[in-house]
Amino acid sequence: MSSAEPLFEARDLVKLYEVRRGVFGASAGKVRAVDGVSLAVARGETLGLVGESGSGKSTTGRLILRLEKPTAGQMRFDGEDWSALSGGRLRAKRRDIQMVFQDPQSSLHPLLKVGDQVAEPLRVQRITRGRAVAERVAALLADVGLSPAAADRYPAELSGGQRQRVAIARALATGPKLLVCDEPVSALDVSVAGQILNLLADLRERRGMAAVFIAHDLAVVARVADRIAVFYCGRIVEEGPAADVVARPLHPYTVALLAAATASSSSGSPRGLVLAGEPPSRVAPPSGCAFHPRCPIARPRCAVDTPPLEERPGGHAAACFYAGELRPVAAGGPPV
Amino acid sequence: MTAPLLSVTDLAVEFARGGRWFPAVDRVSFEVERGEALAVAGESGCGKSLLARALIGLPPDSARVSGQVAWEGREINGLPDEDWERLRGGRIGMLFQEPGAALDPVRTVGDQIGEAIRLHARVSPAEARRRAIERLREVSLPDPESAVDEYPHRLSGGQKQRVGLAVALAADPAVLIADEPTTALDSTIAAQVLDLLARLRRSRGLTLVLISHDLGLVARESDRALVLYAGRIVEEGSTSEIFRAPRHPYTRGLLACQPRLTAGSGGIRHGRFAAIAGMVPDLFERPDGGCAFAPRCPDRFEPCDRSQPPLFADGGIGVRCFLYDGRTADRGRRAS
Numbered sequence: 001m002s003s004a005e006p007l008f009e010a011r012d013l014v015k016l017y018e019v020r021r022g023v024f025g026a027s028a029g030k031v032r033a034v035d036g037v038s039l040a041v042a043r044g045e046t047l048g049l050v051g052e053s054g055s056g057k058s059t060t061g062r063l064i065l066r067l068e069k070p071t072a073g074q075m076r077f078d079g080e081d082w083s084a085l086s087g088g089r090l091r092a093k094r095r096d097i098q099m100v101f102q103d104p105q106s107s108l109h110p111l112l113k114v115g116d117q118v119a120e121p122l123r124v125q126r127i128t129r130g131r132a133v134a135e136r137v138a139a140l141l142a143d144v145g146l147s148p149a150a151a152d153r154y155p156a157e158l159s160g161g162q163r164q165r166v167a168i169a170r171a172l173a174t175g176p177k178l179l180v181c182d183e184p185v186s187a188l189d190v191s192v193a194g195q196i197l198n199l200l201a202d203l204r205e206r207r208g209m210a211a212v213f214i215a216h217d218l219a220v221v222a223r224v225a226d227r228i229a230v231f232y233c234g235r236i237v238e239e240g241p242a243a244d245v246v247a248r249p250l251h252p253y254t255v256a257l258l259a260a261a262t263a264s265s266s267s268g269s270p271r272g273l274v275l276a277g278e279p280p281s282r283v284a285p286p287s288g289c290a291f292h293p294r295c296p297i298a299r300p301r302c303a304v305d306t307p308p309l310e311e312r313p314g315g316h317a318a319a320c321f322y323a324g325e326l327r328p329v330a331a332g333g334p335p336v
Numbered sequence: 337m338t339a340p341l342l343s344v345t346d347l348a349v350e351f352a353r354g355g356r357w358f359p360a361v362d363r364v365s366f367e368v369e370r371g372e373a374l375a376v377a378g379e380s381g382c383g384k385s386l387l388a389r390a391l392i393g394l395p396p397d398s399a400r401v402s403g404q405v406a407w408e409g410r411e412i413n414g415l416p417d418e419d420w421e422r423l424r425g426g427r428i429g430m431l432f433q434e435p436g437a438a439l440d441p442v443r444t445v446g447d448q449i450g451e452a453i454r455l456h457a458r459v460s461p462a463e464a465r466r467r468a469i470e471r472l473r474e475v476s477l478p479d480p481e482s483a484v485d486e487y488p489h490r491l492s493g494g495q496k497q498r499v500g501l502a503v504a505l506a507a508d509p510a511v512l513i514a515d516e517p518t519t520a521l522d523s524t525i526a527a528q529v530l531d532l533l534a535r536l537r538r539s540r541g542l543t544l545v546l547i548s549h550d551l552g553l554v555a556r557e558s559d560r561a562l563v564l565y566a567g568r569i570v571e572e573g574s575t576s577e578i579f580r581a582p583r584h585p586y587t588r589g590l591l592a593c594q595p596r597l598t599a600g601s602g603g604i605r606h607g608r609f610a611a612i613a614g615m616v617p618d619l620f621e622r623p624d625g626g627c628a629f630a631p632r633c634p635d636r637f638e639p640c641d642r643s644q645p646p647l648f649a650d651g652g653i654g655v656r657c658f659l660y661d662g663r664t665a666d667r668g669r670r671a672s
Contacts, residue, residue, distance in 0.1 A: 052524065161615055162615075189379040189615075190379065190551075190590065191589060191593050191611060191616075192612075192615055194593050194611030194612075195609075195611040197609045198609050201608075217523075217595060218523075219595035219597050246597060258597065260523035260526070262596075274524075275528070278492050278494055278495075278525060
């Protein structure tokens, strides 16, 4: 295996969902939830997926985790054909790729004690047995900043931040190489969210773990990720090093997301760019570039042809015929 | 001299446990003048939504409410239900977090706006329908003539929030109470709704009471702000002054926690996130006697555990912290 091979790589992922009319109704069409997504995560790297609801970022996360089967496309993980693995080989490999979800309330079992939940993956993956389990659980709880006494509590007895720490301990139990985090702090108060984000950063660094960090909040993703992929309507419309994407956005949609994120973080600033309209129907998306009906710089060509994701120098790519033309507006200071 | 639009004195909302009453909203006093935008800011569990419900006379059944709330000089305690009905909706409009929370799923948009109009004005059904279309146009719902016959489930989240606003404004209220009006919306849609709210405030001279956890929103959309912690106002005053120089250690911490996109090369990457140690205390486990924020406070000193600080005045800002008590301040570590 060459060292240049990424830890995880996906090529041309597609996920279609059938939409039916009524319970037994005929097919009313197909939703292209993920529409030709390619991405790669290097060892130890954090890739941020950002976009609004329905943009396909969470479905992409579920495909990466193999919680769902892609309609088309290939995935390689850690030197193996991840999309083709099945049965015992798949189960065994799952220890290397773990997840943390938005709502620890629903991802933890309400009737099981914290210690049992953290121990479960250890038992299932036959990593630790007998007395060693309790020690390992205590060590994992300590890793996420919880006292050993937490093992005897039920999820309902913990705060939201503590529950998310338990979910992280559980994800770390098998020593994964890749952690997929889907909106890990969006259910938490901002004063607690920082604690969890710092914890995730420390753990990644200490363990050299790679991560896919999925969130709607560009300000958070920009700080967490090495690279960012911006999703719109099932596709990646911009991708590149986090600092570049934020400082020199190429796609008009990224410019609008930045305007919304900048506006919400500065006081007394004018509202920058406000996009008209809403994300389009996923059953019958617009022709050409899916963003063209809302795009402030769209031209006739945009309604006809679909722009490919084109890479520019510095590993910064955008799917726009007029990439870089729309500049961020200054909002209460110099442009970001 | 006319009475303020809204005047609140020593308002408390309490819940019982084990024969004791615990205040979720604790002796809150403030006034709202006509035309201004007042923000009530705080994290979950600070009592901001309970405060909003008490203001419109809809506290939870299990709660005990005390203190005075007067709308345009009229004390609302003991107001007959029918007078309340007329006040609520007639003079006060409500907009909720969940788009469509106030909408009836089995009735058309036009029916619901029309009903709200006819509750407060004697008009024919045809006239109510005409006015409903007018309201929908005012909130920029696309194609209001056909949208008036739609059912709520046919609308997107952003459209439902616009319809919710049309219902709230149906009877031309003097004040709009908006409880987390954009929290459930995607950022580009939230920007549209905020734009619309700002426009309506100007065109209608509407008074706004904005309840929000989002300090960015508070900074941009309000003239004055109250910061709540554990049911009490910990800081109050002009929004621009609070954001220019936050006084209370909690406000300072909360502002530092806001995820922001900051300028600078590479400065955005892998920075530590600010956080406040610990968490908001549970209603039934708040510290007895001392300042409720003391256990999390970086500036805690002797007086903080002995008694609850009153509101001290500091340059036009009210701040509930002993750092601003002339007699003890020299002993505390005050931010400069």
